Amino acid sequence: MKQMIIHGGKPLKGDVWIGGAKNSTVALIPASILSRTPVTLEGVPRIADVDNLMDLLSEMDVKCDFQETTLKINPEDIHMSPLPAGKIKSLRASYYFMGALLGRFGKAVVGFPGGDDIGPRPIDQHIKGFEALGATVKNQNDQIIITAPTEGLKGAVIDLAMPSVGATINIMLAAVTAKGQTIINNAAKEPEIIDLATFLNNMGAVVRGTGTETIRIEGVARLESKAPHTIIPDRIEAGTYIALAATVGNGIRIHNIIEEHLDSYLAKVEEMGVVTKVDEDSLYVYPAGDLKMVQVRTDPYPGFATDLQQPMTPLLLSAKSGEGIISDTIYPKRVGHIPELQKMGADIQAEDNFILIHPTAELKGAHVSAGEIRAGACLMIAGLMAKGETVISNAGNILRGYDRVEEKIKKLGGDISVIDAN
Structure with a gap:
């Protein structure tokens, strides 16, 4: 305390x-596990949420090196691991590991997210998006278990009931490696979403339309980081x-x-x-x-x-x-x-x-x-x-x-x- x-x-x-923007950083760190090569983020803020996210990465044997404002993340030895509810409950943005793990492994087992107590913030829009891509979502023992079908996720048209930042980001993370095209209608327009799309596109993703209410994503088979990304x-x-x-x-x-x-x-x-x-x-x-x-x-x-x-x-x-x-x-x-x-x-x-x-x-x-x-x-x-x-x-x-x-x-x-x- x-x-x-x-x-x-x-x-x-x-x-x-x-x-650097906290609300970008907490999405970019989970997104880094989609890369098959080491990632470098520059302009990373010195905040407790970054430490908590690095702890979660360590649960999956992802190596991190945080010096000054530069965070190097090496996901080359990553393994699929259920993320413990205790650490997940320390910050709400940890739920971005749902979309990132689903996109990387076709499965995510994540404790229910916590974070600030500022009223109801349901994740039904996130789940709706995952299911539209073909995933099965179950609640079991205070965990959310998300599983892609054997043939993998498939692009879909997803209409959000409200322009949720969290749902927009999570769907993007899952959809960048899904087969075919995904369209997110009524998407959130925040600058942090544009920042995430820039990061993903520089790794080989094809994401268009961020900053507007319609985002189009063409799925790719593999993402690789080739240059440092500076956070807004x-x-x-x-x-x-x-x-x-x-x-x-x-x-x-x-x-x-x-x-x-x-x-x-x-x-x-x-x-x-x-x-x-x-x-x-x-x-x-x-x-x-x-x-x-x-x-x-x-x-x-x-x-x-x-x-x-x-x-x-x-x-x-x-x-x-x-x-x-x-x-x-x-x-x-x-x-x-x-x-x-x-x-x-x-x-x-x-x-x-x-x-x-x-x-x-x-x-x-x-x-x-x-x-x-x-x-x-x-x-x-x-x-x-x-x-x-x-x-x-x-x-x-x-x-x-x-x-x-x-x-x-x-x-x-x-x-x-x-x-x-x-």
Whole structure:
């Protein structure tokens, strides 16, 4: 168990560099087992989820070497192995091993996925996709057993009921080695899916249409990695530091961003009155003046990302007037941060799937708990804003999703430390 201890009220200033996208990384690592040759990923974030995924790879005798931000994965001696439920439950994205193992071996035995508690996130769309490709799916002893027919998976037309990122990725991983063409309709459009397709195509896959609602995949017999793949910047980490800069910053430049990935978020931040200047691959956030409340509605990409509604909440609390409203259409039960913010004096409530936010002149340090990654980021920003000491328990959740976060905030001048809890 980790605790994050923050002494707030100090203005932050300087430069921060964004790491590789967590939501790409957690798909690319399972995807690496589809290669028959060693894989090199560059720009890999230093986050706990990467360590957990490497542990799962070791269960299959896949060798990993992680130095600085370069992860080398050698799947040449891989063997099919059931993945234990205990480790699978540590992060939800481990379910990408379903599609990757199915594509590589024609079979996957995986414990039921865990991850953040942010409301129901069923995997029925994933299962529907596997079954459309010809696989049989069974639940047995708290495990999901997925088996391809003797003749192998066959391409199919798959209509997703909603543009699920997880289902889109898992179907892609299974379909790249299936016979014939697979079409995914109503596919998710997130940049991380494009990043995965780039990785797969560079290994010999034929994936077209990512970034649109229709993805077409022509199955191939074999994938081989021929060159390193550089992971795209993490747009959620970038958005989190933009919120931090706008609340406690005295001029912060955020490096390694792709502006278009942040369009919806920046539109809301600028509507509040935050002033930014965008250069080729960086963004400068000026010290904020009087900010106004806005209404936020999360939607699938290119809409406002659900993963940014919590990190943006402290910024809304710093507005001078009006009432802010957040409507999370993706995970309406993603409200675990609200009672924790109330402990710090925030004027905020959850009512009928809406979050209602009122200006709060001052937050006070308190003992709070990070129930999941983005709630933890929200509380971290609130702690940097607050007067006095904030202690965040379950801070390991923050470390799961934010690259070298303690080091980065200290370099900006923040009084922050992460310790092992007693």
